[in-house]
Amino acid sequence: GAGVSQTPSNKVTEKGKYVELRCDPISGHTALYWYRQSLGQGPEFLIYFQGTGAADDSGLPNDRFFAVRPEGSVSTLKIQRTERGDSAVYLCASSLERGPLRRDEQFFGPGTRLTVL
Amino acid sequence: GQQVMQIPQYQHVQEGEDFTTYCNSSTTLSNIQWYKQRPGGHPVFLIQLVKSGEVKKQKRLTFQFGEAKKNSSLHITATQTTDVGTYFCAGTHNTNAGKSTFGDGTTLTVKP
Numbered sequence: 001g002a003g004v005s006q007t008p009s010n011k012v013t014e015k016g017k018y019v020e021l022r023c024d025p026i027s028g029h030t031a032l033y034w035y036r037q038s039l040g041q042g043p044e045f046l047i048y049f050q051g052t053g054a055a056d057d058s059g060l061p062n063d064r065f066f067a068v069r070p071e072g073s074v075s076t077l078k079i080q081r082t083e084r085g086d087s088a089v090y091l092c093a094s095s096l097e098r099g100p101l102r103r104d105e106q107f108f109g110p111g112t113r114l115t116v117l
Numbered sequence: 118g119q120q121v122m123q124i125p126q127y128q129h130v131q132e133g134e135d136f137t138t139y140c141n142s143s144t145t146l147s148n149i150q151w152y153k154q155r156p157g158g159h160p161v162f163l164i165q166l167v168k169s170g171e172v173k174k175q176k177r178l179t180f181q182f183g184e185a186k187k188n189s190s191l192h193i194t195a196t197q198t199t200d201v202g203t204y205f206c207a208g209t210h211n212t213n214a215g216k217s218t219f220g221d222g223t224t225l226t227v228k229p
Contacts, residue, residue: 033217042123042205042219043160056215091159105150105162106207106217 002026004109006092012115013082021077021112025094032075033095033106034067036088043091049075050097082116089113121208123220131228136193138223140206147211149182149189154222155202163191163204196227 005024013019025032030051035043045059052072060066064082069075079086093106120143130136140149148167152160164173166182166189173180179192189206203222210218 031215035219040221042207042221045216045218048215050215058216093160105165106152106160107162108159110159 004092004094004107006090006109006112008112009110010113010115012117014117015082015084017082017116019079019082019114021079021090021114023075023077023092023094023109025073025075025092026107027073029094029096029107030072031095031097031104032069033093034075034077035091035093037091037111038088046077079114082114084116087114087116121206121218121220123206123223125223126221127224127226129226129228130196132198133195136196136200136225138191138204138206138225140189140191140208140220142187142208142210142218144187144210146186146208148209150207150209150217151180151189151191152205152207152219153202154205158202160205193225196225198227198229201225201227 007022032049034046037043047054047060047067048056049069052069064080067077089111091108091111093108095104095106122141124139128136150165151163153163154160164180169186170184171182177194181190193200203224205219205222207217207219
């Protein structure tokens with residue numbers, strides 16, 4: 001079946017611009033996660049959705065970052081007034097999430113490489 | 118905050134040699150997951166450990182979860198060139214059930 005997809009695969013923008021990154025999770029997966037990964041580092045947690053609601057947004061670095069998942073499926077990560085330090089690969093993952101403390105495997109998408117000039 | 122440390126950062130081995138990577142958390146974990154990321158790829162789930170002292174095997178890979186649920190290890194026996202990549206552990210803490218904290222990974226290269 002189809003895996004997690006992310007668009008665009010690459011995004012180059014100028015400092016100060018607004019960007020939107022899209023994630024299509026695996027059908028039926030209720031949990032959705034956003035991470036960002038810089039070269040040589042592990043994925044850094046940004047936000048976690050259970051259904052339509054953001055269950056944990058403690059990883060968002062500041063108020064320039066915002067994410068939505070209005071219908072409990074597709075999610076969009078929005079970054080306002082981009083800065084050069086925002087350049088990274090933004091990864092989305094989804095999982096079945098059966099129960100509050102049960103962590104099923106996360107299926108990652110291919111990522112969006114964001115470059116802020 | 119909650120941290121997960123992984124060592125070593127890099128490991129170079131000759132094909133056929135064994136490999137081990139270690140993961141340590143500053144606080145008790147509810148579970149730990151291991152992922153593999155090939156160069157240019159995305160993380161792919163390998164396994165999840167939940168119980169104190171748990172040991173799981175997948176062919177040449179052995180995963181352990183410490184008794185105190187604060188550390189874990191991945192051991193590969195007789196490495197092959199197909200094992201190259203970066204291995205990440207990701208811990209979930211009881212107080213933050215939805216959030217995974219990833220280590221910075223161990224990058225394995227295998228010389229044929």
